[in-house]
Amino acid sequence: MRILGAMLGGTISSYCVSGTIKLGKPSFVREFLIENFPFNEFIIPEFETYSSENATPELYRNALKKIIEETKKSKYDGVLITHGTDTCAFFAQLAARVLSGINIPYVITGAMHAPDIDPKEASGNLMYAVQCLEEGRTGVVFRDDNGEHQLYQAHLIMSPDIYGIYSEYRDGSTFHPKEHPDFFTKKLPKILTVSAVPGNVAADGDFDRVLICCNHSGTASEDLISLVERWTKEGKECYMAPIPRKGAVYESRKKLKEAGAIELTGMPLEGAWCEVLLR
Numbered sequence: 001m002r003i004l005g006a007m008l009g010g011t012i013s014s015y016c017v018s019g020t021i022k023l024g025k026p027s028f029v030r031e032f033l034i035e036n037f038p039f040n041e042f043i044i045p046e047f048e049t050y051s052s053e054n055a056t057p058e059l060y061r062n063a064l065k066k067i068i069e070e071t072k073k074s075k076y077d078g079v080l081i082t083h084g085t086d087t088c089a090f091f092a093q094l095a096a097r098v099l100s101g102i103n104i105p106y107v108i109t110g111a112m113h114a115p116d117i118d119p120k121e122a123s124g125n126l127m128y129a130v131q132c133l134e135e136g137r138t139g140v141v142f143r144d145d146n147g148e149h150q151l152y153q154a155h156l157i158m159s160p161d162i163y164g165i166y167s168e169y170r171d172g173s174t175f176h177p178k179e180h181p182d183f184f185t186k187k188l189p190k191i192l193t194v195s196a197v198p199g200n201v202a203a204d205g206d207f208d209r210v211l212i213c214c215n216h217s218g219t220a221s222e223d224l225i226s227l228v229e230r231w232t233k234e235g236k237e238c239y240m241a242p243i244p245r246k247g248a249v250y251e252s253r254k255k256l257k258e259a260g261a262i263e264l265t266g267m268p269l270e271g272a273w274c275e276v277l278l279r
Contacts, residue, residue: 010110015115219253243264
């Protein structure tokens, strides 16, 4: 099996020095793959690496564009992607939307701990990720709360909790992947994200679109109504997520919808962010 390796950084490519985690050593991944899968061929070109805290839409776009270009230049049977864990769900949600055209399985994985601190975690994730590729499966590989490896659906995955446990959005709608060629050529929009916290004040400034992060029962704040009306009149599209697909509608959400906010149903916040980025 011929596998393209896209090593994008994160803790799985890090090492520990005097208690401080430093990034930039993907050699563990490379050596592990070669040693444990001698019958597979791994092609690992140079990719721009970054940590989760420094991730940007532009870096995501560059990485995904290069993956597509590499799969067009040469024939591969699968793609193995390593990524930082903190923002992996955002990257995976975007990958689910823009990698559909490569028509081969891809698996994204990483590690919560540096390989020299906990080599079993990184090794186990990589081992299961490659096994999934060998079976023709696509998704995101991490351990669940029982310590078992799981392949999460990329379009439903949500960010991990403080212990690094991922989950899938249970209210997800049927996902129909499609190609987004404009994503790789157009100017990326600047997104203002309005957090769902008590007393939150929405920042103003230079942005193109708005994503209102909703509480589970309703929306972030009824005080946003006048702002949404103004932003909509200015041509700035406003979106709300996550939005339950069933049940009664809270009055604040109804008012925001009437003011111009667009509901994004059937997806978690991470997926909604990607939708706003791609529209």
